[in-house]
Amino acid sequence: MKKVLFLLIPAAILLSCKGKPTQSAADTTSTHSSPLFLKKQLSVYQGVWVKSDYIEKINQSQSVLAAVDVVTGITGMQIDSGLLNGDSLEVTVGWDNQNPGNVALTFKPGKNPAAVKFGEDELGYSIANGDTSLILYQIYNKQLFKTRYNRILPVGPDRNLSDAINYAINKALIAGNYTLKGSVDKVTFTNDGQVTGLAGVKKYFIENDLKPGALKNLDLIILDEFSSKKAVYSYLFKGNTLELYEAKPNANATLMVSGKLKYTLTRQ
Numbered sequence: 001m002k003k004v005l006f007l008l009i010p011a012a013i014l015l016s017c018k019g020k021p022t023q024s025a026a027d028t029t030s031t032h033s034s035p036l037f038l039k040k041q042l043s044v045y046q047g048v049w050v051k052s053d054y055i056e057k058i059n060q061s062q063s064v065l066a067a068v069d070v071v072t073g074i075t076g077m078q079i080d081s082g083l084l085n086g087d088s089l090e091v092t093v094g095w096d097n098q099n100p101g102n103v104a105l106t107f108k109p110g111k112n113p114a115a116v117k118f119g120e121d122e123l124g125y126s127i128a129n130g131d132t133s134l135i136l137y138q139i140y141n142k143q144l145f146k147t148r149y150n151r152i153l154p155v156g157p158d159r160n161l162s163d164a165i166n167y168a169i170n171k172a173l174i175a176g177n178y179t180l181k182g183s184v185d186k187v188t189f190t191n192d193g194q195v196t197g198l199a200g201v202k203k204y205f206i207e208n209d210l211k212p213g214a215l216k217n218l219d220l221i222i223l224d225e226f227s228s229k230k231a232v233y234s235y236l237f238k239g240n241t242l243e244l245y246e247a248k249p250n251a252n253a254t255l256m257v258s259g260k261l262k263y264t265l266t267r268q
Contacts, residue, residue, distance in 0.1 A: 029268040041107050041116065042081040044125050048075045048164035049134050049149035059172035062237040065210050065219045071097050073147065074136065079105065080155045091118075094161050097208050113138045135268040143162050167191050169206050174221075176236075178242065178265035187265055195223070198263070215249055234258045 004013040008141040013123065054075060057067035076094045081198040083089040088106040095101060115124030115137060122137040171191045178187045179197065187197040195201045207220040218234040233244040234256065246259040 005268060026029055037089065038084070038107055042084065044132060045079045045105070045123070045134065046081050046155065047151040048076065048078045048153045048155060048159065048161060050152045050168040052133065052148040052150050055150065055168045055172045058169060062173060063219050064169060064173070064206060064208050065217075068210050068212075071208075071211065076104075076152075077103075077134075077149065078161045078164070082155075092161055094165065096211060098164060100161070110137070163192075164207065166193060168207065170209055173206060174204075174242070177268040179268060181264035181266070186268075191249050198223075201229070214254050214257050218247060218258065220247060220256065233262060242267065243266070 023192060024240070044166050051070070051074070054067055054070045057070055058064055061067060074093050074095055078092040080089070080092075087108065088104050090102045090214060091105045093101050093103050103119040104117075105123060108117050110116055110122035110124070111121050112124050112135075114126070115122040115135070117123075118136065120141075124135045124137060126133050126135060132151060134151075136147040136149065138145045138147070150157045150168075150254055152168045170189065170193060174189050175191045176189060178189070180187050185197045187195070189195055189204060195204050201223045203224055205222045205225050207222065210219075212215045221233050221235045222231070223229070223231045232247050234247040236243045236245070242263075242265045244263040244265075245261050247256050248259065249255070250257050
C-alpha cells in the first residue's frame with residue numbers, strides 16, 4: 001500500500017501543474033490595453049513637455065541663440081488624457097520650436113523600457129528622485145537615439161505648447177528679481193512673461209525662432225509685443241548683470257544691429 005501511495009503523489013503533483021493556466025502572449029497584450037494599465041500610463045504621460053537638453057543649454061549659455069543647434073526635431077509635446085480614443089490619442093507636437101503637428105500615442109508596449117508606440121517611434125519614461133522624464137526613442141540609419149523631455153506645465157484650457165516652451169525658456173534664462181541701474185525700483189520678470197517695475201512695461205517675450213536666416217543673428221527680447229509700446233532689444237548677460245540694447249534691422253534687413261544700451265539690471 002505504501003508503494004502505491006508514493007507512486008500517486010508525483011502523479012498528483014504533475015496533474016496540479018498541468019491544471020495551472022499559463023499567461024500567453026495574447027494575455028500579456030490584453031493586460032497592456034486594460035483600463036487599469038491605461039489609467040496608470042495616462043497619469044505618467046499627462047502634461048506639457050519640453051526638450052531637456054535645449055533648456056539646459058539655454059540655462060548654461062544664457063542665450064537662446066547659442067542653443068539653436070539642439071532645437072532640431074520635436075521641441076515640445078502636449079499630452080492631454082481627455083483626448084483618449086480607445087487606447088490612443090493625438091499628441092500636439094512642435095518641431096524646431098515653430099512648426100506644429102500631431103503624432104498618435106498608442107498605449108501598446110514598445111521594444112524599449114517602459115515605452116509605448118508614438119507614431120513610427122516609441123515614447124517611454126523614467127522616474128528618478130521623484131521626477132518623471134519622457135524619453136523619445138528613434139531609429140535613424142540603424143542607430144538608436146534617445147531624447148529626454150521635462151514636464152513644464154499641466155495641460156490647461158488656456159494654455160498651448162508655445163506657452164510651455166516660452167515658460168521653460170523664461171525660467172531657465174531670465175525670470176527673477178533685478179535692481180535697475182539708476183533706480184530704486186525692483187524689476188521682476190516672471191516665468192509666464194510678465195514684467196513689473198520697468199517703466200510701465202507689462203509683458204516680455206524671448207525670441208526663440210532663431211534658426212539661421214535673415215535677422216536671426218542676435219538674442220532678442222521684445223517688450224509689450226502686441227501694443228503701441230512694442231520695443232525690441234538685444235540682451236546680453238555678464239555674470240549677474242543683464243544688459244538690454246536697442247536693436248533694429250540693418251539697411252538691407254539681413255541682420256539685427258545692437259545700438260544704445262538702454263537698461264542695466266543686476267540679478268538679486
